[in-house]
Structures are given as structure tokens and as C-alpha cells.
Amino acid sequence: MAMSVITAENISKKYIIDHKHKTGGPSTFRDVVSDLFSRKSSHDYTEKEEFWALKDVNFTIDRGDRIGIVGHNGAGKSTLLKILSRITEPSTGQIKIDGRVASLLEVGTGFHPELTGRENIYLNGAILGMAKWEIKESFDAIVDFAGVEKFLDTPVKRYSSGMYVRLGFAIAAHLNPEILIVDEVLAVGDTEFQKKSLGKMRDVSESGKTLLFVSHNLTAIQALCNKSFYFEKGQLIDQGETTHIVTNYLSKVSHKKMERHWDDINQAPGNDQVRIKSFRLLAEYIDNLVHIDVRTPMNFQFEFWNMEEGANLNLSMHLYTFTGECIFNVGTESQQFGKGLVTGVCQIPGHFLNDGSYVVSMMIVKDTSTVVYNMEEALIFDIEDYRENVTWYGKWPGYIRPKLNFSIRQTEHLVND
């Protein structure tokens, strides 16, 4: 029997952005005092801009639904979770929730580094809303799940980051809410643990509880959720079956800017010696898809104007993960160029990089030793996951995911006499 457990009507959340201080956040009296005076001159109001993190969002969620929430960064997903978890309140609208909510926006919320694992289990459990007897009852299961028996009486500041995350998740996994809200917690921890935690989330979803799950791991969303919401610019623009929503979302994601060009040489980034004309990522899409997945071959094209006659130049490209680890650096040979446009192309084959977000930086080098110009974050792109014939949905480990000749065959038959 379908019964709505969450009903949201006209939810909006407004933030005021102060343009003098783009970070928003804390301000000082001085600003307020100076604002008081500047208000006299009428036009200063424009300095404050309203920003709607969520705008007129309506939805109902039935008991037992597992909802995946997808959207770009800044689409309002986290704001929605914060409102549902009562961390902040909506600017307008109303939400009715039937049932006990546990929200897991972070693992190990409130862990105190100086306290031991044991103390932190009680602290974190209480913060997440567990009663003392509930924590006591699941204590052994938590410790077992996290695998920290030996370190129970060690301050968590001495824990490895893996242990820390495992303990945090283990506590949260033993919450027993009717509605569970989870934000991107699977992005952490090692593969083994991710497998474990995905399994735990599946248990939750199969036990008839209501689940709301935000993740950039679309594979996990597809594995766990029966319905999905797609947010863009603070609005719920699509909802329905997960497969449908994810396809829709991916087709839009791939249109994100993987091309940058400057037509006016005087406005272009650069200096007296070189000016950038364009960066392009040209993907050879597979199966009529319009997004890059792990199979897609890519060409990176760089154009720049050389302003110095006879300069010896070469290009050097760095590929970074979104978190900033360098995966590789490749360079062209150095060559003499006349004044004018220079184009470089780098090919990255399909079946080479793992899924994830990547950042390309481009260096123009003179005489193989002097960096003339370095364009950080020249291009940013995502590679989506693609799997065939697998039943495992955790994050594929490693920065690269090459397709190598790797085969198995039976080399001997055991003969029963």
C-alpha cells in the first residue's frame, strides 16, 4: 500500500549573496555599519543579490521508496537534504514527514579526536539520535562491522583515515530509522569498505525503509534506487524511474563546457610571447551516446598564437584527478615556430582512464626548460562508468582502467579415477 511519508510543498530556500564578500558566511560589524551609511545613497541595494538554492520544489515520497537525487554541483541537492534533516529551514513552503528520520550527511559527525573509539561510538550515536540502550545493543555489531576491536581504547586521532570512516559509517549503519537520508558518503573509504557499505544500504532499502540518497556515483544510484529526482538550478526538473532519469541526466551532463575559446587575441589569456586561442575536448562517442564513458576515445586540441618569431616551443599537458593527484604528464617535442597560430593535439584512447572527473592543465614551454605560460584547469571533464556483465557496483579502484590482455583458461582437468 503506497502511503506518502514525505510531502513537500513549494519548498524554496533563499540565500543573500553579498557581492563585496563573495564567500558569504561571516561578516563583521564594520560591514553592517558601513552599509547603514551607504544605504543613504540609494543604489547600493544592488550589491546584495538573492540566490535561490531551491525554488518551488514539490514532491511526495511514498513509504518504501528509494529515491536517488542527481544533479550538478550547486543544483540544490545538498540544500534539500539539509532542509529535510532540519539543519536549516526553508525560506518558504512546508514539509510533512511521517516517521523517524536519520540523516547521514557525513560519516563520523562530531567525532572528537581526543576521545577513544569507544567514547566516540557513544558520542556519535547520541548525536545521530540513538538512545543509550540502542547503542549498547548494537555496540558489538558496530565494532565488528568497522573492524576496530583492537583500537577501541585508542583516541581516534591515532586512527588511519580508513578506520575513522569505517567506524563512522558503522555507527550510522546501525541506526534504525524509518527514513534514511544519505549524502555522498560512499565517496570515501577503500573499495572493500565501499562494497560493504553499499551492501548495508541495499539491506536498508530492501527492508522496506524509505531512503533518500544523493551521489555522483550513478552506478550506485541505479543499483539502489527505484525512483530518482533530477535537480537543476534549484528546481526539480524531472522525476520518475531511475533508469529514465539517469539517462536524461547524463545526456545533459556531457554538454558541459569541454570547449573554451577566445576570439579576441587581446582578451585571451597569455602574455607577450603567447596567447591562448582555444582548448577543446573532442570525444569520439560510442553507441550514439552523448557522454563520455570509460570506453570513449578522446582528443585534446590546443591552439595558441605564438608572438615571438623563431621561438623553440613545446606543449606539456598534465592530467589530474579532480582531487588534484597528477595521473600523468606528457609533452610534445620542441620545435621552432614562426609568428602565428600553433595547434597541438593529444589523443587519449578509450579503455584507459577510470571513471571520474579530470582536470587538464596545459603548459607552453620554451627551449625545453622555461615555462612561458601555464594554463591551470584548461579543461575539466567527466568520465562516466560503464560496465558489462558484472554484478558489482562499487567504485572501480584505481586512476586508470586499462583494457589489457588478461585471460583465463583451464589448463588441467582433474581426473577422477
Add this chain to the structure above:
Amino acid sequence: MQHTTTIKAGGSEKDYWKDLWKNKQLLLILSKRDISVRYKQTLLGVAWSVLRPIMTMTVMVFVFSYVAKLKGDEGIPYPLMVLCGITIWTFFANTFSQISSSILINSNLVSKVYFPRLLMPLSSVAVGFVDFLITLGIFLILTAFFHHPLSWNIVYLPAFLLLAFITSMGFGLFFAVLNVRFRDIGQLIPFIVQVGFYICPIAYSSRLAQGMWYEKYYNLNPMVGIIDGFKWCLLGDKAYFNPNSVYSTAIISVVILILSLIYFRKKENTFVDHI
């Protein structure tokens, strides 16, 4: 067990106080956390909670009685009077500053999980309270040392302690909310505490203010009545104390507390937007 929550703009709900009560467990655990992490990774550990007040008292007594040669009420050893004032003042000053910064200090919790935000200021007073008990213990030992008799007035002590708590809560909550929005408050609080030390009857007796032009402004400060009362409890009837001031003190502190609570409740659901 059906549990319905309504989330809407501007309304923390009617079940707030029930919710707060249900979370008393968390209050306890947060308080315990503050107390137990206090002296972690220190050489002397808990000894600090005894050493600190003794050191402060020694300096204060030396400066005020031997260097400044201030005089207290007749029939009361001057050092004892200073110590008595310091005991309650330190309690007020500590809890007040801890409450004022409680939301910011716990900002990692504020931005990740819901519970009635009032738990944070409430749990932050635990440390101040423990320190108070220790200082009070030291004071009682010293009264024996000075052969100063305790009077039955001491039974009123909890009432004055409660008043001090109410006052620190009243001021603290207000500043805690402001502190989230304006980080200036963090700079201002030590200054307020320092000024407070001099405008409150700690190193001198309120008798000095009697009949002066500023007396009525002086008495507006709720801490004046509380400190006088506290001295009266511990040092006996020879300490200056105007019993009528209790009413005005109580009214002022309670009104401030109520106003601050209203302000806090109004703002607590949007703390995270400013952190």
C-alpha cells in the same frame, strides 16, 4: 510509534521543549565530552583545575591587598572576600564565554546534524560548573585556614548560583547568536569579561557605591546583586548585602534570559547559513 514532523519557514515547532527533554542523553554526553577532553594531552592533567584557580587567587590577593591595599568589609579577612568574589565571578565569566562561543565551536555539528540547538550552550556550561565546584572547595579550605566561621546563610548559595547561571545564559545566548553572524563578538567577549571584573564588587565592597551618583546604574548590573549575595552566603552577615536587591536582580536576569531565548529560537534554524 508514529512521529510526525512539520518543517516550515520561521517555525521551530511546538514540540521544541519536549524534543529538548528527549535529548537529555545527548546533553549529558556532550557535557562529558567537554569535561573529559579538557585536560587530554597535558602533563598535569586534572591537577590544572586545582592549580589554575589557586594561581589566579594568589595573584589577585597579592595585587589587591598588598600592592593596591584595598579594604573590604569590616570583620572579614580581605583575601577571603576577594576569593569569594573571584569564585562566583569566574563561574559567571567562564560559562558566559563558553556559551557565547558554543555554537561556533560546535559548527561541525550544526552543519551536519539536527538536534535542538539549545543543547550546545547548555552543555557548554558543564566545564564551568566543575571548575566552580573545585574553586568552591578551595575557598572552603581557606576559610578554615583564616579561622573564619561559616554561617547558615550558606543554604541560600544554590539560589545565587542559579541566578548567576541564568544571567550568564541570558547574556551568553544573545552573544552566541550574534557570534554566528558577526565574528567580532569573539574579540569583544574577553574585553567584556575584563571590564566586568572591575565594575563588579569583587576586589571591593558594594558599600563603596552607596550614596554615590552612579549607584542606581551600578545596581542595574545583575551581577552586583549576585556577587553581594554570594559573599553574604559564604562570609556571613558582616558582608555587605542589600536583600531587596535580590528581587530586582532576579527580575532583570530572568527578563534578559527570556528575551535571549526568544532571539535564539528565532535564529537557531538558520545558524548553518552563516557558519
